[in-house]
Amino acid sequence: MSRSIKRRQRDPGQHAAAIAGAVDTAWNKSNHSGRRDVALSVVAALSLVSQRDSHGPDLAEQLQAQTAHDFTGTVQSIYTALVNARPDLTHLVYPLMAWVFDEPDRTLQNAAKRTADAALGEGQLELTGTHDRYDTDLLGVLLTLLKTHTAGRANAQIYTPTPVADLMAQMTPPEENTAVYDPAVGTGGLFRAAAQAMRTQHRDPATVSWYGADIDDLAIASCAVNSLLWGLGPRILLCVANTLAEGDWATRAEAQRAEVLQLTKTIRRDKLMINAIRTAQKLTEAAADDDSTQRPD
Structure with missing residues (x-):
């Protein structure tokens, strides 16, 4: 049985644990082990990549073939696309994406690329790029693992185990057009379980208002x-x-x-105005040049 077939048959929770373990090992072999934001950022960015077409080129192989510098550019493009599509999440996701826009040095880029290779080698796209992502919280598993290597582990959150979260959600799945509050949301494990419970009853999680808070900005x-x-x-x-x-x-x-949405609206309006002014200026200059060429000596 091939390795890829074994992965597809793996329980999503076990698969997430294997990916997190590989990433944790790769990251802690680097000289940047304290920067858990970067390791988490890489996996989060890869989770936003859609699974490849089964009849097309292997996206995981393409990413693994990139240089560290090119991969850093890919991560930057992924987060740029996220911000453009969902500006309301910009201030929330910033702790994950800040490093990649801060001109990371070569050693940090290399460490990030080795971490990505470890995640891809364990088949991350086969988990986060498929419906299996609904059944586990890879980022939660990874963040918990990364915290065990930091001085802040004494204050680390204890997340609700997936089976417990699923059971709680199945008992009282949210109704559509209601609100769900979690004052210790962590990476959102209870939200995941609630959304899945809604789907099993043919309800749409996108109709719910999800309120969550946590003391950890990376969570x-x-x-x-x-x-x-x-x-x-x-x-x-x-x-x-x-x-x-x-x-x-x-x-x-x-x-x-x-506030973030209003700021985004203002920035986009200003960009449109600047572009309009530049276009008008070019048209004016073109008209002036055309007039000068047609004017008799």
């Missing part, structure tokens, strides 16, 4: 990416907060989202 960033993988829709409202100390965090999440 919130991962939850934002997961909301795309799990089809949670546009009504995702997340914020970094200590909900034990901040009772009205949901209102702040709504305000932050509104």
